[in-house]
Amino acid sequence: MFRGLAKLNLDNKGRLVMPAKHRAALPSGSEGRVVVTLDRAGCLAMYPLPEWALVEAQFARVGMDPKVVALKRLVIGHAEELDIDGAGRVLLPPVLRDIAKLDKTVMLVGQGNKLEVWAETEWAAERDRTLTLPVSDWPADMNFVL
Structure with missing residues (x-):
């Protein structure tokens, strides 16, 4: 389980040093590998191999709705x-770094089954937007207290 927030620097080659706590949280089936792809929020999503297998299985089960096909094209196509x-x-590919607007400083955000890699400024904007979202805009079935 990935949780927490880390402010990190990419090196000159575009490599991200995963914090030790996140490396330790990788499931045994990960074999020292992760899958990185686009996330609809504008960041990169980093999955351990076993979690990525579940994502691919979900896409295999869904139909051919044009919206689903378009999302599959982006998520699996950029993986x-x-x-x-x-x-x-982890060496983040240049094309993914460019799309996610990653520069020197990035934010690594734990999301349970995956990690998100955000450009620092993009993360600040997303965080602030979420913090100012009125309670009435939250899903009705979100019945737990934070």
């Missing part, structure tokens, strides 16, 4: 299986 090297670094 890259990447190694975590001996120093705990």
